[in-house]
Amino acid sequence: AQSVTQLDSQVPVFEEAPVELRCNYSSSVSVYLFWYVQYPNQGLQLLLKYLSGSTLVESINGFEAEFNKSQTSFHLRKPSVHISDTAEYFCAVSFYSSASKIIFGSGTRLSIRP
Amino acid sequence: DVKVTQSSRYLVKRTGEKVFLECVQDMDHENMFWYRQDPGLGLRLIYFSYDVKMKEKGDIPEGYSVSREKKERFSLILESASTNQTSMYLCASSLLPGQGGTEAFFGQGTRLTVV
Numbered sequence: 001a002q003s004v005t006q007l008d009s010q011v012p013v014f015e016e017a018p019v020e021l022r023c024n025y026s027s028s029v030s031v032y033l034f035w036y037v038q039y040p041n042q043g044l045q046l047l048l049k050y051l052s053g054s055t056l057v058e059s060i061n062g063f064e065a066e067f068n069k070s071q072t073s074f075h076l077r078k079p080s081v082h083i084s085d086t087a088e089y090f091c092a093v094s095f096y097s098s099a100s101k102i103i104f105g106s107g108t109r110l111s112i113r114p
Numbered sequence: 115d116v117k118v119t120q121s122s123r124y125l126v127k128r129t130g131e132k133v134f135l136e137c138v139q140d141m142d143h144e145n146m147f148w149y150r151q152d153p154g155l156g157l158r159l160i161y162f163s164y165d166v167k168m169k170e171k172g173d174i175p176e177g178y179s180v181s182r183e184k185k186e187r188f189s190l191i192l193e194s195a196s197t198n199q200t201s202m203y204l205c206a207s208s209l210l211p212g213q214g215g216t217e218a219f220f221g222q223g224t225r226l227t228v229v
Contacts (some may be wrong), residue, residue: 009154030133032216044157044204044220090156093206094216101172102147102218106156 137205
């Protein structure tokens with residue numbers, strides 16, 4: 001069965017501290033991987049994605065994620081967070097299939113303390 | 115920019131009513147999805163459609179049906195609304211694999227309350 005697991009439902013960190021949000025997936029076929037962000041009272045926006053090629057992908061606001069096939073993981077990291085990063089983050093996968101659905105994890109709420 | 119538009123941001127309906135949630139996308143995407151979002155449960159897939167008149171059940175289809183008569187429009191139907199269907203409903207669309215990536219583009223969501 002295909003699934004996505006986000007191990008932490010909430011992650012509190014201090015401003016300017018590093019953060020890692022964990023994501024593991026389960027799939028018997030090749031996958032595309034995504035991180036989405038949802039700011040308070042807003043819809044979901046794509047943060048970054050892995051389709052193929054370099055296993056390290058970056059977003060425009062300093063986040064990065066690394067695809068690790070052997071560990072079936074796609075953890076999201078940022079070396080120094082800002083108050084404005086307060087949001088809920090969702091990991092997602094889709095599959096190499098003509099009828100491709102997208103499966104989401106349960107989300108991680110990142111709260112930044114000043 | 116891709117735009118996915120959901121017809122209502124907030125909706126209040128009575129138990130037993132038939133409810134229609136409408137979604138329109140303007141980027142000629144083949145795939146369209148309906149999710150519900152509940153605290154602690156993330157996004158759960160209700161139904162998705164990969165072509166006009168084609169649909170597949172997601173993880174929680176019970177109590178819901180869908181309609182895709184035109185490529186740009188995907189409707190979610192609650193046949194007889196119940197209080198446990200009170201939730202945030204999110205519509206999304208995407209390209210097919212092989213078209214440059216399959217990331218989903220989301221609407222703003224419809225917060226449905228069933229009383």
